[in-house]
Amino acid sequence: NTKITQSPRYLILGRANKSLECEQHLGHNAMYWYKQSAEKPPELMFLYNLKQLIRNETVPSRFIPECPDSSKLLLHISAVDPEDSAVYFCASSHGQGYGERLFFGHGTKLSVL
Amino acid sequence: AQKVTQTQTSISVMEKTTVTMDCVYETQDSSYFLFWYKQTASGEIVFLIRQDSYKKENATVGHYSLNFQKPKSSIGLIITATQIEDSAVYFCAMREGEAQGTGSKLSFGKGAKLTVSP
Numbered sequence: 001n002t003k004i005t006q007s008p009r010y011l012i013l014g015r016a017n018k019s020l021e022c023e024q025h026l027g028h029n030a031m032y033w034y035k036q037s038a039e040k041p042p043e044l045m046f047l048y049n050l051k052q053l054i055r056n057e058t059v060p061s062r063f064i065p066e067c068p069d070s071s072k073l074l075l076h077i078s079a080v081d082p083e084d085s086a087v088y089f090c091a092s093s094h095g096q097g098y099g100e101r102l103f104f105g106h107g108t109k110l111s112v113l
Numbered sequence: 114a115q116k117v118t119q120t121q122t123s124i125s126v127m128e129k130t131t132v133t134m135d136c137v138y139e140t141q142d143s144s145y146f147l148f149w150y151k152q153t154a155s156g157e158i159v160f161l162i163r164q165d166s167y168k169k170e171n172a173t174v175g176h177y178s179l180n181f182q183k184p185k186s187s188i189g190l191i192i193t194a195t196q197i198e199d200s201a202v203y204f205c206a207m208r209e210g211e212a213q214g215t216g217s218k219l220s221f222g223k224g225a226k227l228t229v230s231p
Contacts, residue, residue, distance in 0.1 A: 030216030041204055041221035042158065049216040087156060095216045098208060099146040099165055102219065104158040 004105035006090050012111045013080050020075040020108050022090030030054075030095030031073040032102065033065060037086045045088075048073065049095045060084075077110075085112045117207050119222035126195055128231050133180070134190040136205030136222055142166075146208040147188045148219065149177070151201045161203075164188055195229045202226045 004024045011018060024031065030049045034042040046065040047055035053065065060081070066074040073090055090105040116139040126132045138147065147164045162174045164181050172179045180189035192199055205222040 032216070041224055042219075043221075044218055047216045047218060054216055055218055089158065091158075093217055098144070098217070099163055100217055101148070101160040101163065102150075102217065103160070107156055109156075 004090060004092060004103055006088075006105040006108050008108060009106065010109050010111070012113060013077070014113045017076070017078045018080075019077070020088055020090075020110075022073040022075075022105055024071055024073075024090075024092040024103070024105075026092055026103060027071075028092035028094055028103070029070055030093045031067065031070070032089075032091040032093075033073065033075050034089040034091060034104075035059075035086050036089060036107070042089060046075075080110070080112045082112045085110055117205050117220050117222040119205050119225050121225040122223070123226045123228070125228045125230065128197060128229055129194055131191065131193045132195055132227065134192075134203050134205075134225050134227070136188050136190070138186050138188065138205075138207050140186075140207065142209075147179075147181070148206040148208070149179070149188075149190045150204045150206060150221075152204065152224070153201045158204075162190070192227075195227075197229050197231060200227055200229045 007021045033045040036042045045059050048067040051067045062078045064076040087107040087109050089107045091102045093100045093102050145166045149161045152158045162177045164172045164179050176193045178191045202224045204224045206219040209218045
């Protein structure tokens with residue numbers, strides 16, 4: 001799947017700050033960050049539509065999203081906690097209809113030391 | 114609040130057989146959308162099929178079909194002629210009722226791992 005690219009693919013952090021990046025080449029208006037912990041389903045963290053933050057689920061304040069344009073999404077992480085170890089998926093959709101499907105990137109696996 | 118429940122955690126079948134995965138949901142919305150997604154061993158999450166609540170016909174895409182039983186709030190996924198590459202984790206999901214044009218929040222079930230053996 002090269003339509004949604006995420007970087008980096010793997011990230012090992014101590015207490016350092018880092019950013020996850022996502023870019024979609026599908027012309028979609030909505031972009032999402034999902035967190036998937038081991039053996040669990042994906043859980044929505046943030047949802048942007050047309051660069052506006054629509055949903056901001058209850059996530060720790062150390063996670064800060066940024067949507068510089070409708071095709072790019074960033075997730076800034078500071079002072080990570082071991083509970084943050086998970087795969088972080090970027091996704092996108094048209095943002096227009098009720099039955100729209102989501103397209104997922106390959107994910108960034110975050111390991112907290 | 115919406116809720117999606119998959120009671121099966123692991124299913125094993127032989128290749129070329131048919132398998133059904135169960136999913137029940139709870140919602141207060143009069144109109145809603147149900148989805149099945151597949152997560153491969155590499156971690157990739159892929160959309161499979163969708164059912165619109167206002168449609169009586171069961172959705173079908175390739176060798177995937179749905180058994181939509183609205184009175185029972187049930188949306189089963191049926192995979193016919195299973196193949197080795199169908200081995201994956203399958204998630205049932207439902208879109209929460211949102212205004213149009215605001216993206217989609219999906220509520221996912223816990224997933225069911227399917228193993229297809231030769």
